[in-house]
Amino acid sequence: MKFILINSVLVIFCHLNVMGQIYNYQEDVKTKSIWESTIVKANSSKVFTEIEGPGIIKKLWLTTFPSNDKENIELAKNVIINIYWENSESAAVSVPLADFFCQPLKLQAIENHFFHSTNNQLLFASTIPMPFRKTARLEVKNSLDKEFELFFGIDIESKVIEKDAMYLHTYWQNSIDLSADEPFLILPELNGKGRYLGTHLSLYQRNPFKNWPWYTRPVTIFLDSKSNNQKPSLYIKTLDDFFGSAWWDREDEHNTYTYQYIGRPLVETDKHNNLKIVLYRYHIQEPLWFKESIKIEIGKNWNWGNQKIESGNWTTTSFLYLNEPSNEFNLKGKY
Template sequence: MRTKIKTRRMDGFWRALFLTRLLMLGAGSCAAPALMAAEQPLYEMQKEAESEVIWTRTTIPANGKVDLADLSGEGVISSLWCTFDVKVREKYNYLGRAIVINMYWDDAEKPAVSVPLADFFGQPLQVQGTDNALFNSSNGWGLFNSLIPMPFRSSARIELVNDSDIRCIFYYQVNVNYKKLSDDALYLHAYWSRQTGVGFRDQFTVLPEVQGQGRYLGTTWGIIQDDVQKRWPWYVRPVKIDFDDKKNSTKPDGSSIEVGTLDDYLGSGWWSSEATPGSYSFPYTGRSYVSVDDQNRLSVVCYRYYIIDPLWFHKKISMQIGPHLSKKIKERSSDWSTTAYFYLNKPENNLPAIQDTTIRTLGF
């Protein structure tokens, strides 16, 4: 007897990824039959598909640019791995912000993805070892790996733009599956923004309004809070997501999604009660980096990805953080940088261009 598992627009890759992660997390034998039952099993030949693996090195010129891939045809970039030469190790964090990764789909003039290199791969403040459903790195030696599927219908181009005076060697691998896409296949987009001097009464825009149909894939945050003290009051800010003019049934005058505090939104809670706040990494949500320096400045990296709980939009979507909920807390500034990942039904979006190098690299 066959059991059919219904998922809303969840293709074989995402289903296999989810079930594979269950296995990695110790789900045991219960996950194995489900993995074999996924669409397009690992052992099933896809007669019209072709594979290409680009694994090479290039030189990124100072104040120049280079293409990592320039593809023609129809298919999906299934993974992207890259790393800096160790000779520039002391500059990893700076280069991670000074170098921008741009991705163009189907000969579009505007990049759908335009994000600082390290930020795109979920390492916005500190090049580090990390592991979650979308990105992983085995150590802090400037390694980046993305598992996000990136469909294209006629062409794909991945470009690095180096806005620094540092010339460096760069190794990379691009895995491509050329195949026919479904009519509903969406294009990957990503938007990055940084705002320094954010006060407790300020609201930070993670994603300006995007128009079109698609799926919000998730967010990575890099936050630096001055004078953090013993407790973590910086995170007591609501998370608000608006899409398709929908209203929250419990707060009909508010946003489509409104979560009281950032730690609740990330699937955690009561951060301020932790004796020694530390990092944690789950497949879809986490606090992957935590550090407090000798000047009592907190640096924290967080992420929340919508994979097993998809967030679809059919007209538009936007996302904001804040302002702070408490009226009694002492005013202190913070520095927010965020990357918003989403799929869209067109290869270009209506978002602003990435901020300039001075803003991106301040303090790095």
């Protein structure tokens, strides 16, 4: 795209191969939308849709009848969404609803590049592109002792998928009472070929202090290098840098912010001075490609004077594309 100023008038020249995609007719593409509902029994799993390919899931929208705030977040944390590609027996995506849709500690209105919700009433929407060739199977697993009605909307583009198109995968991990001298594994070492897309992180931190010393942890990223005998491909000294910010310890007020690729949509401190915080980052403009392997880890806290950093509950959801429809991951941890 070019910008030229002519007599104080801004003239914009757009390359047709970028902007033309919006209005150019595509002969071999068909749009399909599914709008239905189903009852999900207590303590059971329910496949709510199966889609024949090839195609791309362009939007996924889910909701159910809301209750009070406590019961709403309980449902969102105890219902897992599973997505299977190409009749695989193992789910490529397996994450609690709240964590997948970037509302891991509190249901709230949010908008970023991939996820949005207009209120705090159990509304979840994603626009992450999810290509598949033969079949896509979407399922929810209900761990609650009560049933609920799931309403869902799915928009699909039926089209031939490019040869190098990859499958969406997730890895969910949490650690209760993680001490300051313990590392946290965002993504274990995975052998394969793909692209790391982004991270959701939620933290319940006891006694966070005003200058937030808990965030002085490095992030190491290994791309196509074994973590046990090679230097990391990327080393980011603190979490604020990794999540696209800086100098959290010097902020007068720890406010929320949400942008397309980075955000801090939740910052709350309760009456006992415990912090709830949610962060996200998507690697769109600086993609992380790997041909053989990948691993991402949050390291131990490095020394911060005389402040005693207490333990916290850490949870992350990793999003990545892989060239295979199934992976070696399983849902880890428990609430």
